[in-house]
Amino acid sequence: MTVTKLKKTQGQEKIKILTGNHAAAHAFRQAKVGVVSAYPITPQSPVVEKIAEFISEGKLKARFVKVESEHSALAVCCAASATGSRVGTATSAHGLELMYELLPWAAGNRLPIIINLATRSLGAPWSVWTDHSDFITIRDVGWIQFMCENNQEIYDTNLQAFKIAEDPRVFLPVIVAYDGYILSHTMMPVKLEDQEKIDNFLPPLNHHINLSDISQVKGVDPVTTPHIVKRAEGTAPGYYEYRYALQKSLENSIDIIKEVHNDFTAKFGRSYGNGIYKTVQTEGSDTIIYAMGSVASQARVAIKKLRAEGLKIGILSLRLFRPYPHEELKEFFKDKENIIVFDRDIGYGYEGVLSYELKAALYGLKSRPNIKGFIVGLGGRDVKTKHIITGVHKALDEFKEEISTNKTDFLGLKLNDLKDYDESTYFESG
Amino acid sequence: MVNVMDLPEEEFIYPGTRACAGCGMALIYRIALKALGAKTIVTVPASCLTVLHGMQGFCSTKISVYHTPFATTGASASGILASLEDKGLADDITVLAFAGDGGTTDIGIQALSGAAERGTNFIYACYDNEAYMNTGVQRSGSTPLGVRTTTTPEGKDVHKKNMPKILEAHDIPYVATANAAYPLDLFEKFKRAKTIIGPKYFHILSPCPPGWGYDPKDTILIGRLANETGFWPLYEVIKGKFELSRPSKKYLDSSKLKPITEYLKIQKRFKFIDDSIIKRYEEYITNTWKEIKARLETQ
Numbered sequence: 001m002t003v004t005k006l007k008k009t010q011g012q013e014k015i016k017i018l019t020g021n022h023a024a025a026h027a028f029r030q031a032k033v034g035v036v037s038a039y040p041i042t043p044q045s046p047v048v049e050k051i052a053e054f055i056s057e058g059k060l061k062a063r064f065v066k067v068e069s070e071h072s073a074l075a076v077c078c079a080a081s082a083t084g085s086r087v088g089t090a091t092s093a094h095g096l097e098l099m100y101e102l103l104p105w106a107a108g109n110r111l112p113i114i115i116n117l118a119t120r121s122l123g124a125p126w127s128v129w130t131d132h133s134d135f136i137t138i139r140d141v142g143w144i145q146f147m148c149e150n151n152q153e154i155y156d157t158n159l160q161a162f163k164i165a166e167d168p169r170v171f172l173p174v175i176v177a178y179d180g181y182i183l184s185h186t187m188m189p190v191k192l193e194d195q196e197k198i199d200n201f202l203p204p205l206n207h208h209i210n211l212s213d214i215s216q217v218k219g220v221d222p223v224t225t226p227h228i229v230k231r232a233e234g235t236a237p238g239y240y241e242y243r244y245a246l247q248k249s250l251e252n253s254i255d256i257i258k259e260v261h262n263d264f265t266a267k268f269g270r271s272y273g274n275g276i277y278k279t280v281q282t283e284g285s286d287t288i289i290y291a292m293g294s295v296a297s298q299a300r301v302a303i304k305k306l307r308a309e310g311l312k313i314g315i316l317s318l319r320l321f322r323p324y325p326h327e328e329l330k331e332f333f334k335d336k337e338n339i340i341v342f343d344r345d346i347g348y349g350y351e352g353v354l355s356y357e358l359k360a361a362l363y364g365l366k367s368r369p370n371i372k373g374f375i376v377g378l379g380g381r382d383v384k385t386k387h388i389i390t391g392v393h394k395a396l397d398e399f400k401e402e403i404s405t406n407k408t409d410f411l412g413l414k415l416n417d418l419k420d421y422d423e424s425t426y427f428e429s430g
Numbered sequence: 431m432v433n434v435m436d437l438p439e440e441e442f443i444y445p446g447t448r449a450c451a452g453c454g455m456a457l458i459y460r461i462a463l464k465a466l467g468a469k470t471i472v473t474v475p476a477s478c479l480t481v482l483h484g485m486q487g488f489c490s491t492k493i494s495v496y497h498t499p500f501a502t503t504g505a506s507a508s509g510i511l512a513s514l515e516d517k518g519l520a521d522d523i524t525v526l527a528f529a530g531d532g533g534t535t536d537i538g539i540q541a542l543s544g545a546a547e548r549g550t551n552f553i554y555a556c557y558d559n560e561a562y563m564n565t566g567v568q569r570s571g572s573t574p575l576g577v578r579t580t581t582t583p584e585g586k587d588v589h590k591k592n593m594p595k596i597l598e599a600h601d602i603p604y605v606a607t608a609n610a611a612y613p614l615d616l617f618e619k620f621k622r623a624k625t626i627i628g629p630k631y632f633h634i635l636s637p638c639p640p641g642w643g644y645d646p647k648d649t650i651l652i653g654r655l656a657n658e659t660g661f662w663p664l665y666e667v668i669k670g671k672f673e674l675s676r677p678s679k680k681y682l683d684s685s686k687l688k689p690i691t692e693y694l695k696i697q698k699r700f701k702f703i704d705d706s707i708i709k710r711y712e713e714y715i716t717n718t719w720k721e722i723k724a725r726l727e728t729q
Contacts, residue, residue, distance in 0.1 A: 034516035037509065062579050067543035068503060075502035079473065079509025082496055085516045087509075208675035211471050211494050211510060214518050219489035221497040223480060229487035231506065406561025 005396060013195040020183035023190045024090060024116040025050035027158030029060045030198045034085035037065035037076035039095060042128045043180040044118040047090035061317070070095035074102035074113075081111040082220055084210035086162065088113060092119035092180060093134045096215040100138070106173045107142025107246060109221055112165030114158065115143075116185035117177040121379045129380020130180040132292065132345040135321070136353045142246050144174040144253060146321040147225070147292045149278070151188040154178050156270055157204060157319075159193075163260045166205050170253045172246075179251040179294040180378070193268055193386065201267055250323040257320060273317075276325045276334070281307070283316035287338040288369075289315045289392065290358060295342045295383055302388035313392065319355065326361040333358075334365055339396040341373040342411075344387065351375075351408050359406075370399040375410045432618050438464050447490045452646025454610035454636035454653065455557040456482060461530065461613045462555060463493065465620030470524045471514075473498050473725040475538060477530040478564045479557075488550045499535045503529045504545035507552045511517040524624060525552040532571035533563045535591045538624075553623050553630040555585040555591065559638035567641045575710060576694075576703040585702060589714060594662040598667055598677040604630040605667040610637060611653025612677050615664060619675075623718065626668070635662045643698025655693040660684070663722060672725045683725065690715060 020027065024047050028036065038048040052062035063085075067078045077087045091099060096117060106113050116174055119135050121127040135145065148154045154176065161174040178184060184352065211218060229236040237245075254276065261275025272278055280300055282288060289299045296317030306313045316332065318325075333339060343352025350356055355373025362368055372395040376381040391411050398405075415421050442463035449456035455478055458722060461469065473496045480497060484490045498506035507527040514520040518703035528547075529538055534556035561579050562568040566605060569579040571591040578585050598605050604626045608616045616634065625628040637653045639646040656662035658679055680686050690711045694700040 009548035035509065037505075037510045037512070060461050063515050065507070065508050065512050066548065068540060068547075071501060072505035072508075072544055074496060074542045076512065077506035079496060079498065079506035080513040080516070081509075083471075083510045083513030083517075085513040087513075090539075102502070105499055211496060212514055212523070214471065214494060214523060216656055217489065217492055218494045219483060219491070219497075220495065222483055222486050222489070222495075224486035229485065231487055238486070340648075 012196075014192045016192055017187045018151055018190045019185050019187050020151045020154050020178045021046035021118060021185065022050050023155040024158055025054065025269040026190070026192055026266045027155045028088055028190070029054045029161060031086065031162045031202055033062050033088050035063045035065065035077070035080035036089060037067050037071045037073045037080070037087070038089045039067055039073050041070070041095040041312070043091045043120060043184040044090045044092040044095065044116070047116055047118070047229050057241050062214040069416070071101065071180065074106065076256070077113045078102055078106050078109065078141055080113055081113050081207070082109065082211055084205070084208045084212045086166075086205045089272060090118070093122055096124065096134045096138065103138055103141040103143060103205070108242065109174055110249070111247070112173040112207075113169055113173040114160070114161050114165060115175045116154075116158065117174070117175050118180040119177055121366050126419060127379040128180070128292065130182055130344070130345075131378045131380065133378070135175075136176045136345045136347070139322055139353070142172070142250065143322060144172050144250070144257070144320075146174065146176050146319060147321055148176065148178040149293060149297050149317060151183060151186075151267065152192045152270065153272055154183065154273070155190050156194070156264065160260050160264050160329040163202050164253065164257055167256050167260070168208070170249060170250055170256050171296065172253060177293070179280070182205035182294045197267060200321060201264065212382070219401060230262045237281040254320070254323055254325055254328075264386070266274050272319055274328070276320045276328050278317045278319060280315040280317070285312045285314035285410045286336060287340070287392070287396070288333070288336050289340050289342065289388070290317070290318070290354060291342040292318045292321065292346070292354060295344050298383045298385060299342065299388050301390070302385045303384065303390060306392055311392070324357060324361070329358065330365060333362055333369055334368045338396060338399055339369050339371045341371065342376050342383070342391065343373055344377045344383070345406065346375055346378070350407050356406065370404070372398060373409070375408050375414055383412065406408060432614050436477055437461070439462070442468070442492045444490050446483055447482045449478070450646070452639040452649040453478070454638060454649050455479060455559065456686060457610045457613065458555070458557050458608070458634050458636055461702050462526070462620050463491070464522050465617045466553070466624055467528060468493060469522060471496065471510055472528055473503060473510060475503045475529050475533040476500045476564070477533050478559070478615070481564060500533055503533055503538045503542050504541035504554065505552070507554065508545050508548065508550050511552055512551060520551070527552060527554045528695070529554070529556055530564070531556060531558040531560060531601065532570040535571040535593050537720055543600065545616050546597060546602050546631070551627055552630050553632065555632040555634060557634050557636040559636045560590065561641055563638050563641040574713070576707040577699045579699070585597045585707070594631065594633045594709070596607060600629070601633060602629040603627070603669050606632050607664050608632055608634040609653050609657055609662055609664060609697070610635065611650045611696070612664065615675050615677055619666065633664045641699070643701070644696060647698070652693070652697065653694075655688065656695055657691045658688045659689060659693040660687040660719055661693055661711075663670065663718065665722070672729060674722065676728070681719070684719060687715070702723060
């Protein structure tokens with residue numbers, strides 16, 4: 001992937017034309033990560049190829065442990081983080097699933113590790129194209145999860161992610177996701193900030209564990225009992241207390257995420273909504289499209305047409321998926337009439353995850369908006385403007401008839417193009 | 431050659447750990463830490479050593495210990511080392527990975543192979559008690575032929591995996607076998623390993639009273655019989671050069687070997703083996719020693 005230098009502005013700021021993957025790699029370079037460990041997987045690989053290049057050119061003084069699997073990649077990251085280094089990695093789909101065992105480990109141990117996730121569908125069957133299935137499967141393990149919409153946001157969110165993760169009030173791992181290919185391999189202008197300004201924004205990590213300080217003996221993560229342990233030297237928490245602390249830290253992190261976002265905006269002049277979600281023409285709108293990443297981007301085109309039809313419609317693009325910002329969403333949606341959710345994922349056996357989580361979050365409202373969810377774009381199927389427009393019309397028609405359902409409704413399926421397709425026999429076997 | 435007076439008095443494990451009475455691993459760990467000293471960080475997967483280290487609120491060692499998921503011992507050692515290198519502390523601190531046979535020969539083999547292939551400067555010690563003892567004696571890839579475990583009620587039908595050979599195939603600078611019953615040999619080897627740069631691999635036989643079925647007082651007796659019958663030869667491979675260790679040297683003369691039945695008959699785990707299994711053991715030992723002699727002659 002070639003990188004074209006556009007122009008040089010004052011200081012060391014640069015605007016470069018970068019892929020999403022390379023924007024992530026540049027953020028790692030400027031965050032001065034100490035240890036990187038990764039395993040190749042499409043469409044993430046260019047992130048770590050670029051990092052290897054930075055190291056070989058002397059632009060980044062990091063140790064890059066080139067492991068034999070993603071399971072080992074995250075194990076290296078966990079151990080290196082516990083030894084006190086700033087660490088990060090990148091992965092996609094099956095790589096993330098192979099890391100799964102280590103994900104709750106990193107969260108439980110409160111390790112400020114950053115993963116960049118170029119989203120990709122999960123097999124079977126094999127697919128290398130985007131959807132958000134990988135991203136949503138890790139929602140219950142204790143990580144902070146961001147979804148980005150453009151390459152500048154990938155770069156900026158990475159810088160914010162380190163600052164959030166390493167805040168002593170937080171100490172949590174963070175995943176920064178972006179759609180595979182749509183962002184990972186698409187070039188856009190990205191402003192790379194002055195190093196001094198970044199150093200000022202992101203001071204060196206002061207880790208709460210730090211095995212490298214051998215003057216203090218530590219037993220990290222021993223077997224922890226259901227009960228608390230009382231000894232002459234003090235009282236040790238049980239597993240339950242540790243996990244309570246993890247949950248509370250996640251809940252409290254929302255304020256810190258906003259704070260870091262505001263700090264970033266003050267220093268660098270760019271903002272992403274309120275740091276939690278972004279809105280497009282929501283003021284005065286009674287109908288809202290609710291989506292994430294590439295789907296929300298596509299909806300930006302769709303609402304132009306829908307508004308031309310006279311609909312008062314806007315978009316809420318979710319940036320922070322975990323911790324789930326239920327209070328912020330409740331506050332936002334309390335006066336809205338209609339919500340149409342487009343999920344590029346499914347909570348298999350139920351419905352789209354954004355859809356059912358929003359329904360649950362808004363349950364406490366006295367007057368609840370109508371909500372309908374659609375599934376779109378699994379396995380990289382194009383999400384087209386016409387799909388979103390069709391969805392909005394269909395949902396509004398159903399709302400008029402007071403239809404409310406959790407049944408999945410797919411947009412962009414091409415069942416009729418399958419010559420031998422017969423609904424009555426189609427589901428009998430693979 | 432070291433003698434018992436050369437062992438440092440300083441202990442790195444506090445007394446009163448949760449290890450079973452007569453635990454071979456506890457002995458190995460104690461001696462290994464004496465050889466490596468205070469500037470050591472240990473990484474440990476799920477294993478009996480997790481139990482020895484004690485529950486939350488306790489730490490039975492005087493050095494820092496990192497507990498890591500079962501399959502990740504080799505990778506976690508790489509992570510600790512990478513961070514120490516990042517901080518410029520790697521020359522000063524030894525990274526020791528200490529795992530059981532299941533964590534090494536089965537679930538951890540991939541991460542270990544990766545760490546060895548990358549040339550990671552660390553010591554990996556596998557204490558081999560020849561089954562998943564911590565979870566209640568299930569067979570592992572390192573369980574010997576004929577052994578009854580809770581998952582091989584009829585006895586295991588194949589020999590154990592030759593893990594030191596697999597590590598040798600990684601062309602690493604140091605591979606050694608050791609035995610809990612020969613602590614001075616063990617001490618000397620850990621001392622030597624500490625001076626060598628690159629991956630160092632130890633495979634250490636660790637007799638286990640509850641898992642093997644013998645009286646805890648007999649750990650040393652049984653460990654010695656493993657050597658004296660030729661079942662567990664002690665050797666080092668330093669930068670490709672094979673050398674028999676002192677306690678095993680005399681068995682180059684096979685007439686000095688004790689019959690394997692002396693080793694097998696005093697352990698309950700071998701109680702139900704028949705003559706065909708004993709015959710296979712005799713062949714196994716003959717072949718092992720034939721190979722050792724051939725190596726010594728050709729190198």
